[in-house]
Amino acid sequence: MLPSYTCPPSLVVPTVLHSIISPLTTQLTSLLLRSRLAIDPVLTPMTFSIATFCTSTLELFVKLPIETVLRRGQMSVVSSSKYIGNEKGLETIVDVGPYRGTLATMWLIAHEEGVSLGKENGIGKPGARAVKKSGRLGERKGQGIEGLWRGWRVGIWGLVGIWGAAVLGGAANSSGEF
Numbered sequence: 001m002l003p004s005y006t007c008p009p010s011l012v013v014p015t016v017l018h019s020i021i022s023p024l025t026t027q028l029t030s031l032l033l034r035s036r037l038a039i040d041p042v043l044t045p046m047t048f049s050i051a052t053f054c055t056s057t058l059e060l061f062v063k064l065p066i067e068t069v070l071r072r073g074q075m076s077v078v079s080s081s082k083y084i085g086n087e088k089g090l091e092t093i094v095d096v097g098p099y100r101g102t103l104a105t106m107w108l109i110a111h112e113e114g115v116s117l118g119k120e121n122g123i124g125k126p127g128a129r130a131v132k133k134s135g136r137l138g139e140r141k142g143q144g145i146e147g148l149w150r151g152w153r154v155g156i157w158g159l160v161g162i163w164g165a166a167v168l169g170g171a172a173n174s175s176g177e178f
Contacts, residue, residue: 008077013102014070021063029055046167053163060155065106065148073099109147 007015033039033051041048075092076099077083097113099105 010099010101011070011073011077014066014073017066017102018063018070021059021066025055025059025062049163049167053159056159056163057156060152060159061149064150064152064155066102068109068148068150069099069102069105072097072105075099106148110145113147 029052033048037051039048039051075096079092079096097105098108100108
């Protein structure tokens with residue numbers, strides 16, 4: 001839905017980072033496992049599979065904050081008055097947060113946007129005892145670092161499903177073809 005085929009200058013950094021993470025981790029994982037650690041998919045298939053699963057999980061946790069910033073930047077470009085053309089603005093189901101660059105938007109999400117719940121005195125985790133004692137939990141400005149990794153559960157379940165299917169498929173195929 002972006003209005004042109006060229007990337008707006010404000011989105012170059014998050015777009016490049018988002019695009020380079022997957023190929024970089026895939027190539028570096030393969031290179032590292034084979035050349036430095038002598039883990040080969042033919043000689044040690046289970047170890048190779050577990051190592052690639054771990055690097056895919058690491059990739060997910062690196063990519064999610066960048067993807068969040070990129071999507072917010074894209075919505076910022078699409079909803080700007082330059083591209084909409086009317087005074088009303090773009091109507092969305094969810095309010096679009098501001099985009100101020102890659103690191104500034106991450107800081108904004110973690111420390112300034114929204115409210116997260118915490119124990120009032122700042123000691124320990126909020127729980128049933130804290131609610132019983134004080135009657136309410138303290139509110140803290142910002143979503144916290146968790147706001148950058150929304151969607152990690154879905155990503156992990158996807159990785160587990162793909163990895164599990166590959167493991168089961170590999171076990172089923174090794175039952176004596178030749």
